[in-house]
Amino acid sequence: TYSLQLFYSFFKTLVGQPVVVELKNDMLIQGTLVSVDQYLNIKLDGVRVEDERKYPHVASLKNSFIRGSVVRYVHIPATAVDTALLQDAARKESQQPK
Amino acid sequence: MDDLRNKKVLLVTTDGRVVVGILKGFDAQTNLILSKASERAFSTDSFREIPQGLHVVRGDTIAIIGEIDEEKDDAIDWQAVRADPITSIRI
Numbered sequence: 001t002y003s004l005q006l007f008y009s010f011f012k013t014l015v016g017q018p019v020v021v022e023l024k025n026d027m028l029i030q031g032t033l034v035s036v037d038q039y040l041n042i043k044l045d046g047v048r049v050e051d052e053r054k055y056p057h058v059a060s061l062k063n064s065f066i067r068g069s070v071v072r073y074v075h076i077p078a079t080a081v082d083t084a085l086l087q088d089a090a091r092k093e094s095q096q097p098k
Numbered sequence: 099m100d101d102l103r104n105k106k107v108l109l110v111t112t113d114g115r116v117v118v119g120i121l122k123g124f125d126a127q128t129n130l131i132l133s134k135a136s137e138r139a140f141s142t143d144s145f146r147e148i149p150q151g152l153h154v155v156r157g158d159t160i161a162i163i164g165e166i167d168e169e170k171d172d173a174i175d176w177q178a179v180r181a182d183p184i185t186s187i188r189i
Contacts, residue, residue, distance in 0.1 A: 023161060023162070023187070024187045024188055024189065025112075025114065025161065025184060025185045025186060025187045025188070026185060027110075027162075027184070029162070041128070047164065054181070054182070055181070055184070056140075056174075056179050056181050057110070057116045057138065057140055057181060057184055058108065058110065058116075058162070058164075059170070059174060060108065060166050060167050060168075060170045060171035060174060061108055061162075061164040061165070061166065061167070062164060062165045062166065062167040062170075063164050063165055064162050064163065064164035065099055065102070065128075065162070065163045065164060066161070066162050067128060067157075067160050067161060067162070069158070070112065070161040070162075070187050
Protein backbone atom coordinates (compact mmCIF):
# COMPACT_ATOMS: atom_id res chain seq x y z
CA THR A 1 0.00 0.00 0.00
CA TYR A 2 1.12 3.58 -0.71
CA SER A 3 0.58 6.63 1.48
CA LEU A 4 1.84 10.19 1.89
CA GLN A 5 5.22 10.86 0.31
CA LEU A 6 3.78 8.61 -2.33
CA PHE A 7 6.73 8.32 -4.67
CA TYR A 8 9.24 7.96 -1.86
CA SER A 9 7.24 5.01 -0.57
CA PHE A 10 6.83 3.67 -4.08
CA PHE A 11 10.57 3.71 -4.75
CA LYS A 12 11.23 1.99 -1.45
CA THR A 13 9.23 -0.97 -2.75
CA LEU A 14 11.62 -1.15 -5.72
CA VAL A 15 14.80 -1.60 -3.69
CA GLY A 16 16.73 -4.53 -5.14
CA GLN A 17 15.27 -4.11 -8.63
CA PRO A 18 17.31 -3.25 -11.72
CA VAL A 19 16.45 0.25 -12.90
CA VAL A 20 17.70 2.75 -15.46
CA VAL A 21 17.89 6.34 -14.30
CA GLU A 22 17.68 8.91 -17.07
CA LEU A 23 19.26 12.21 -16.11
CA LYS A 24 18.45 15.67 -17.41
CA ASN A 25 21.79 15.70 -19.22
CA ASP A 26 20.57 12.66 -21.23
CA MET A 27 22.83 10.14 -19.49
CA LEU A 28 21.25 6.76 -18.81
CA ILE A 29 22.61 4.95 -15.78
CA GLN A 30 21.68 1.31 -15.14
CA GLY A 31 22.05 -0.28 -11.76
CA THR A 32 20.35 -2.01 -8.89
CA LEU A 33 18.34 0.25 -6.62
CA VAL A 34 19.96 0.31 -3.19
CA SER A 35 18.10 3.16 -1.60
CA VAL A 36 16.07 6.29 -2.05
CA ASP A 37 15.46 9.21 0.29
CA GLN A 38 12.81 11.86 0.85
CA TYR A 39 14.38 14.06 -1.89
CA LEU A 40 14.18 11.10 -4.27
CA ASN A 41 17.99 11.01 -4.39
CA ILE A 42 18.79 7.54 -5.74
CA LYS A 43 21.60 5.20 -4.80
CA LEU A 44 22.48 2.50 -7.30
CA ASP A 45 24.93 -0.39 -7.11
CA GLY A 46 26.74 -2.07 -9.95
CA VAL A 47 26.32 0.90 -12.24
CA ARG A 48 26.85 0.93 -15.93
CA VAL A 49 26.24 3.89 -18.19
CA GLU A 50 24.18 2.80 -21.20
CA ASP A 51 26.34 4.39 -23.89
CA GLU A 52 29.81 3.39 -22.70
CA ARG A 53 31.47 4.71 -25.83
CA LYS A 54 29.98 8.15 -25.38
CA TYR A 55 30.64 8.25 -21.64
CA PRO A 56 34.11 6.91 -20.84
CA HIS A 57 34.16 9.65 -18.16
CA VAL A 58 32.34 7.40 -15.70
CA ALA A 59 33.85 4.05 -16.69
CA SER A 60 35.41 3.51 -13.28
CA LEU A 61 32.30 4.19 -11.21
CA LYS A 62 31.30 1.28 -8.96
CA ASN A 63 28.11 2.69 -7.58
CA SER A 64 26.38 6.02 -7.71
CA PHE A 65 24.40 8.46 -5.71
CA ILE A 66 22.24 10.45 -8.11
CA ARG A 67 20.77 13.70 -6.94
CA GLY A 68 16.97 13.70 -7.19
CA SER A 69 16.91 17.15 -8.79
CA VAL A 70 18.76 15.91 -11.89
CA VAL A 71 16.56 12.90 -12.61
CA ARG A 72 14.28 13.07 -15.63
CA TYR A 73 12.96 9.49 -15.57
CA VAL A 74 13.42 6.28 -13.66
CA HIS A 75 12.82 3.38 -16.03
CA ILE A 76 11.59 0.36 -14.10
CA PRO A 77 10.63 -3.20 -15.05
CA ALA A 78 6.90 -3.36 -15.84
CA THR A 79 6.57 -6.40 -13.61
CA ALA A 80 7.89 -4.47 -10.61
CA VAL A 81 4.83 -2.32 -10.21
CA ASP A 82 1.15 -2.80 -9.65
CA THR A 83 0.11 0.03 -11.97
CA ALA A 84 -3.53 -0.04 -10.96
CA LEU A 85 -2.64 0.28 -7.29
CA LEU A 86 -0.21 3.11 -7.98
CA GLN A 87 -2.72 4.98 -10.14
CA ASP A 88 -5.32 4.58 -7.46
CA ALA A 89 -3.00 5.86 -4.73
CA ALA A 90 -1.93 8.81 -6.89
CA ARG A 91 -5.53 9.72 -7.60
CA LYS A 92 -6.37 9.58 -3.92
CA GLU A 93 -3.38 11.70 -2.97
CA SER A 94 -4.20 14.33 -5.59
CA GLN A 95 -7.72 14.56 -4.18
CA GLN A 96 -6.47 15.30 -0.67
CA PRO A 97 -7.66 18.70 0.49
CA LYS A 98 -4.55 20.91 0.89
CA MET B 99 26.39 8.79 1.43
CA ASP B 100 28.00 7.67 4.71
CA ASP B 101 29.67 4.75 3.04
CA LEU B 102 31.57 7.15 0.73
CA ARG B 103 33.39 8.96 3.52
CA ASN B 104 37.16 8.97 2.95
CA LYS B 105 36.73 7.04 -0.27
CA LYS B 106 37.99 8.11 -3.65
CA VAL B 107 34.95 9.40 -5.48
CA LEU B 108 34.04 10.67 -8.89
CA LEU B 109 31.66 13.53 -9.27
CA VAL B 110 29.70 14.69 -12.31
CA THR B 111 28.52 18.26 -11.93
CA THR B 112 25.46 19.91 -13.45
CA ASP B 113 27.69 21.81 -15.87
CA GLY B 114 29.19 18.55 -17.13
CA ARG B 115 32.50 18.57 -15.31
CA VAL B 116 34.10 15.42 -13.92
CA VAL B 117 36.01 15.74 -10.66
CA VAL B 118 37.76 13.03 -8.66
CA GLY B 119 38.88 13.33 -5.08
CA ILE B 120 38.58 11.97 -1.60
CA LEU B 121 35.26 12.67 0.07
CA LYS B 122 36.00 14.22 3.42
CA GLY B 123 32.59 15.57 4.31
CA PHE B 124 29.06 16.22 3.19
CA ASP B 125 25.70 17.38 4.50
CA ALA B 126 22.01 16.81 3.81
CA GLN B 127 22.11 19.24 0.87
CA THR B 128 24.98 17.17 -0.61
CA ASN B 129 27.41 20.06 -0.21
CA LEU B 130 30.79 18.29 -0.27
CA ILE B 131 34.37 18.64 0.82
CA LEU B 132 36.83 16.86 -1.45
CA SER B 133 40.52 16.64 -0.78
CA LYS B 134 43.17 15.96 -3.44
CA ALA B 135 40.55 16.94 -5.97
CA SER B 136 41.32 17.02 -9.63
CA GLU B 137 39.19 17.78 -12.61
CA ARG B 138 39.28 15.43 -15.60
CA ALA B 139 38.74 17.61 -18.65
CA PHE B 140 37.70 15.57 -21.68
CA SER B 141 37.53 16.71 -25.29
CA THR B 142 37.68 15.13 -28.71
CA ASP B 143 41.29 16.23 -29.14
CA SER B 144 42.76 16.07 -25.67
CA PHE B 145 42.54 14.96 -22.07
CA ARG B 146 43.78 17.03 -19.16
CA GLU B 147 43.87 16.27 -15.46
CA ILE B 148 43.78 19.56 -13.56
CA PRO B 149 44.73 19.40 -9.86
CA GLN B 150 42.41 21.38 -7.62
CA GLY B 151 43.52 20.60 -4.07
CA LEU B 152 40.96 21.00 -1.31
CA HIS B 153 37.54 21.72 -2.74
CA VAL B 154 34.15 22.62 -1.37
CA VAL B 155 31.37 21.78 -3.81
CA ARG B 156 27.89 23.20 -3.45
CA GLY B 157 25.23 20.49 -3.39
CA ASP B 158 22.96 21.89 -6.05
CA THR B 159 25.76 21.61 -8.63
CA ILE B 160 26.07 17.86 -8.16
CA ALA B 161 24.48 15.39 -10.57
CA ILE B 162 26.21 12.11 -9.75
CA ILE B 163 28.65 11.07 -7.09
CA GLY B 164 30.04 7.58 -6.78
CA GLU B 165 32.85 5.46 -5.50
CA ILE B 166 35.66 4.82 -7.95
CA ASP B 167 36.80 1.27 -8.54
CA GLU B 168 40.48 2.08 -8.12
CA GLU B 169 41.72 -1.04 -9.90
CA LYS B 170 39.58 -0.25 -12.89
CA ASP B 171 40.51 3.41 -12.77
CA ASP B 172 44.25 2.69 -12.63
CA ALA B 173 43.96 0.30 -15.57
CA ILE B 174 42.57 3.03 -17.83
CA ASP B 175 45.04 5.21 -19.72
CA TRP B 176 43.14 8.43 -19.19
CA GLN B 177 45.63 10.48 -21.21
CA ALA B 178 44.55 8.53 -24.28
CA VAL B 179 40.83 8.95 -23.75
CA ARG B 180 39.00 11.26 -26.16
CA ALA B 181 35.36 12.13 -25.72
CA ASP B 182 32.96 15.01 -25.95
CA PRO B 183 32.43 16.74 -22.63
CA ILE B 184 29.30 15.68 -20.75
CA THR B 185 26.43 18.04 -21.56
CA SER B 186 25.03 20.35 -18.91
CA ILE B 187 21.89 19.50 -17.03
CA ARG B 188 18.94 21.10 -18.78
CA ILE B 189 15.67 21.41 -16.89
